[in-house]
Amino acid sequence: MVPRSFARSPLTVGSVVVVAVWLALAAAAPAIAPHGPLAQDIANRLAPPGPAHWCGTDPLGRDILSRVLYGARLSIPVGIAAVALAVMLGTLIGSVAGAAGGIVDEAIMRLTDLMLAFPTVILAMIISAALGAGIRNAVIAIMVAWWPTYARFARGLVIGARDREYVEAARAVGASPLRVFLRHVLLNILSPIVILGTLDVGRAILTFASLSFLGLGPPPQIPEWGSEIAAGRDYLDQWWIATFPGLAILTLVVALNVVGDGLRDALDPRLRKA
Amino acid sequence: MASVGPGREAETAGRLRLRRRTLLRAAGAAAGIAVVGRAGAGDTAHAAAPSGGATLIMAPSFVIRSLDPGHTLEPDGEMVTHACYDALVTFDGSDLSTPKPHLATSWKVSGGGRLYTFTLRPNVRFASGNPLTSADVKWSFDRVMNLQSNPAFFLANVEEVQAPDPQTVVLRLRTPQPSIIPILSNGALGIVDSKVVMAQGGDAGPDAKTKDHAEAWLQSHSAGSGPFMIQSYTPTQELVLVRNPTHWRAPARMERILLRHVPEASTQALQLERGDLDVAMSLGQENLGTLRRVPGVTIQTSLVATSFVMMVNMDSSLSGQLSNPKVLQAIRYALDYDGILAIAGPGAQRMAGVIPNDLPGALDPREAVKTDLAKAKAILKEAGLAEVKGRLMFASDSTSYGIQYSLLAQKIQSDLAAAGITVALDGLPGTIELGQYRAAKAPALFGGYAADYADATDFLVYLPGQLVGKRMNWPANASPAAQELAQWGDQATQEADPKARVTLLRKIQRRLLEIGPYAPLFTPALPFGYRSDLRGVTYNSVWEVDFYTIRRA
Numbered sequence: 129m130v131p132r133s134f135a136r137s138p139l140t141v142g143s144v145v146v147v148a149v150w151l152a153l154a155a156a157a158p159a160i161a162p163h164g165p166l167a168q169d170i171a172n173r174l175a176p177p178g179p180a181h182w183c184g185t186d187p188l189g190r191d192i193l194s195r196v197l198y199g200a201r202l203s204i205p206v207g208i209a210a211v212a213l214a215v216m217l218g219t220l221i222g223s224v225a226g227a228a229g230g231i232v233d234e235a236i237m238r239l240t241d242l243m244l245a246f247p248t249v250i251l252a253m254i255i256s257a258a259l260g261a262g263i264r265n266a267v268i269a270i271m272v273a274w275w276p277t278y279a280r281f282a283r284g285l286v287i288g289a290r291d292r293e294y295v296e297a298a299r300a301v302g303a304s305p306l307r308v309f310l311r312h313v314l315l316n317i318l319s320p321i322v323i324l325g326t327l328d329v330g331r332a333i334l335t336f337a338s339l340s341f342l343g344l345g346p347p348p349q350i351p352e353w354g355s356e357i358a359a360g361r362d363y364l365d366q367w368w369i370a371t372f373p374g375l376a377i378l379t380l381v382v383a384l385n386v387v388g389d390g391l392r393d394a395l396d397p398r399l400r401k402a
Numbered sequence: 403m404a405s406v407g408p409g410r411e412a413e414t415a416g417r418l419r420l421r422r423r424t425l426l427r428a429a430g431a432a433a434g435i436a437v438v439g440r441a442g443a444g445d446t447a448h449a450a451a452p453s454g455g456a457t458l459i460m461a462p463s464f465v466i467r468s469l470d471p472g473h474t475l476e477p478d479g480e481m482v483t484h485a486c487y488d489a490l491v492t493f494d495g496s497d498l499s500t501p502k503p504h505l506a507t508s509w510k511v512s513g514g515g516r517l518y519t520f521t522l523r524p525n526v527r528f529a530s531g532n533p534l535t536s537a538d539v540k541w542s543f544d545r546v547m548n549l550q551s552n553p554a555f556f557l558a559n560v561e562e563v564q565a566p567d568p569q570t571v572v573l574r575l576r577t578p579q580p581s582i583i584p585i586l587s588n589g590a591l592g593i594v595d596s597k598v599v600m601a602q603g604g605d606a607g608p609d610a611k612t613k614d615h616a617e618a619w620l621q622s623h624s625a626g627s628g629p630f631m632i633q634s635y636t637p638t639q640e641l642v643l644v645r646n647p648t649h650w651r652a653p654a655r656m657e658r659i660l661l662r663h664v665p666e667a668s669t670q671a672l673q674l675e676r677g678d679l680d681v682a683m684s685l686g687q688e689n690l691g692t693l694r695r696v697p698g699v700t701i702q703t704s705l706v707a708t709s710f711v712m713m714v715n716m717d718s719s720l721s722g723q724l725s726n727p728k729v730l731q732a733i734r735y736a737l738d739y740d741g742i743l744a745i746a747g748p749g750a751q752r753m754a755g756v757i758p759n760d761l762p763g764a765l766d767p768r769e770a771v772k773t774d775l776a777k778a779k780a781i782l783k784e785a786g787l788a789e790v791k792g793r794l795m796f797a798s799d800s801t802s803y804g805i806q807y808s809l810l811a812q813k814i815q816s817d818l819a820a821a822g823i824t825v826a827l828d829g830l831p832g833t834i835e836l837g838q839y840r841a842a843k844a845p846a847l848f849g850g851y852a853a854d855y856a857d858a859t860d861f862l863v864y865l866p867g868q869l870v871g872k873r874m875n876w877p878a879n880a881s882p883a884a885q886e887l888a889q890w891g892d893q894a895t896q897e898a899d900p901k902a903r904v905t906l907l908r909k910i911q912r913r914l915l916e917i918g919p920y921a922p923l924f925t926p927a928l929p930f931g932y933r934s935d936l937r938g939v940t941y942n943s944v945w946e947v948d949f950y951t952i953r954r955a
Contacts, residue, residue, distance in 0.1 A: 166816065168741075168812075168813065168816045170738070170740070170741035170744050170745070170813070171741075171744075173744065187745070187806070187809050188745075188809060188812055188813060188816075261798075261829060343798045343799065343829060343831075347826065347827040347828075347829065348798070348808045348811065348812050348827060348829060349812045349815060349816070349827060359808070359809075362686055362688045362801075362806070363688045364668065364688065364689075364692075365688065365691050365692055366688075
């Protein structure tokens with residue numbers, strides 16, 4: 129089903145490979161990480177990259193390569209989960225608005241306008257700080273900050289779909305409103321929403337890393353890219369502490385974004401080149 | 403605690419330090435999220451005065467609530483009052499063990515340890531030219547007591563100050579308190595020129611709290627006999643001191659002292675490297691490596707009168723099994739003290755008790771508990787405590803003496819895990835963590851208590867029923883043993899014989915480790931740097947840097 133234009137761009141293909149490699153590394157981290165992500169070795173603290181520690185060690189003597197690999201096991205699922213939750217919540221609220229119309233629609237849309245007026249990262253920070261630091265709360269924060277985008281999108285799609293002939297037909301044969309909505313409207317608008325969500329996974333990973341950079345993520349011993357960068361920011365002489373987790377975020381997020389763009393271009397007929 | 407700095411309470415990024423009665427908290431909060439970068443380095447305005455020659459340029463953390471001796475308590479404020487006002491006694495350099503005569507040439511103790519009679523140095527004049535007499539001493543002390551401001555607690559035990567003749571001052575205490583001598587060295591107890599300050603609205607009477615209006619004037623002027631005088635002060639930005647040409651010990655070598663606000667550690671490092679700063683006091687551990695290689699810069703560390711201790715709340719509804727005496731014992735054996743010292747940085751020392759190593763009365767570091775994982779496990783096994791769980795609170799945004807609290811928290815967590823004690827880390831912003839600790843709600847935590855004055859008895863706050871003890875929900879009547887410990891504490895405060903006092907303080911600390919909820923970690927060291935052509939730069943825990951001893955080679 130993937131159009132040929134998608135496969136033809138070397139950048140997109142390369143990015144797919146990068147994402148695939150990261151997924152494989154995350155899955156295989158326990159098998160391939162040279163050290164435990166929590167194993168401290170104070171005598172060997174701040175060791176530069178070398179044969180014993182390919183990416184050096186941090187101020188507690190932990191192996192940075194192992195922590196970066198284990199970090200992927202947290203960042204990728206968290207990014208996907210945060211987006212999935214935001215998509216679900218946003219789609220639900222948005223389609224209710226689109227389907228119901230009138231005052232309900234009006235109220236929900238003004239609420240999304242209100243939410244969208246806040247910069248999302250700041251909003252996520254406030255929510256995360258109010259709920260307390262932690263992975264679960266960071267995911268909730270991203271979900272709460274992001275659902276309005278999906279709600280608007282879903283509402284537009286629902287409004288576009290609700291008067292189509294096949295929906296009319298379903299109504300005409302006497303299907304209940306709920307059945308019409310679930311089987312005929314929702315199912316048909318789902319794929320563009322899922323694609324938009326895929327596009328956002330990279331951004332969610334970045335937002336999660338930002339939150340934990342600010343101390344709003346998991347407890348400090350848990351390997352997580354954002355907090356690893358935060359731990360290294362005072363060590364200008366020991367560049368390797370912040371550099372490797374930084375590279376991890378860079379490669380994964382850029383690759384995810386390129387893949388998302390490629391996917392969008394491929395599936396959007398208006399953008400497809402003749 | 404952004405440092406359990408009950409003493410100097412919030413130690414946060416940078417080294418902002420506030421003491422017990424100080425109300426300034428906002429500064430600590432602002433230091434929360436500090437992204438260190440070198441970007442700001444070029445922004446700091448260059449002062450008109452050229453570096454070098456007889457001007458000394460320094461960057462303290464600039465937490466100065468007041469420069470009026472009757473109100474100041476912050477270390478940076480005391481650095482200035484120490485330079486402008488002479489006290490009755492002093493200490494040499496970084497020493498905190500031997501009080502030296504200063505404005506008082508000698509003192510006698512009588513009346514069962516309650517009467518202190520000081521003989522004043524003859525022919526001392528204030529910078530104004532007025533002679534310094536016992537009337538000025540009495541007026542200065544009365545003013546501090548009656549203003550009831552931050553430093554008033556220094557003299558809380560003083561019943562009356564008498565000036566029987568111009569060269570003699572008598573302090574009558576309520577109870578014997580030998581620590582009054584080191585206390586008198588604090589800059590806040592420097593002697594002010596009563597005539598000048600009275601002319602500026604100063605008042606030392608019982609209603610001084612409302613009647614005294616001299617603080618505003620004393621913010622930009624000084625009225626002491628010290629080696630320097632305040633020339634100008636722009637709050638939070640710049641402070642200029644000039645030499646007092648008539649100082650009784652002979653004028654200082656430096657003509658001017660320029661204190662500038664340079665907020666970031668890495669900016670200070672860069673300016674020191676370039677020679678824009680002569681002395682930098684807020685250098686992070688992470689900048690030291692580079693600075694040590696810079697020619698023309700000298701890096702030193704100075705042991706400070708602060709005790710870093712891990713503490714557990716005695717209220718088991720908060721701390722769970724951690725407050726079990728067997729678990730406390732196991733914690734003390736489980737900690738990897740050598741590793742913790744590596745994090746504390748060069749110069750820090752292992753501490754056996756709760757009194758910092760640089761104060762008389764400290765336990766010999768060789769007496770300290772040795773790491774013994776097997777023993778820790780055996781103790782837990784014997785007590786039938788297979789799985790111990792708890793929570794360790796820490797200030798996630800705090801750094802003091804270059805030590806990142808989050809690193810120390812992770813180190814402690816990993817050490818305890820090796821012995822089978824699982825603690826979850828609860829990182830909170832420094833100000834919130836401090837609040838939890840003060841409200842006696844912290845389950846377990848660690849931090850540094852900094853001395854308010856150079857005396858070991860200041861550290862009896864750890865005893866049951868005292869400041870820190872209460873915050874650990876450990877009242878004096880917790881047990882007969884705690885009661886006895888509290889009594890020993892009272893005895894130590896009053897004991898006049900230095901030897902007997904040291905013996906008693908050591909006995910107290912040994913008992914404290916048997917029954918108390920503490921695991922002493924280390925006495926930290928402050929890294930500071932200065933241009934190598936300077937001589938006589940020392941760091942003192944109470945007044946930081948003494949400008950008088952500094953000169954250029």
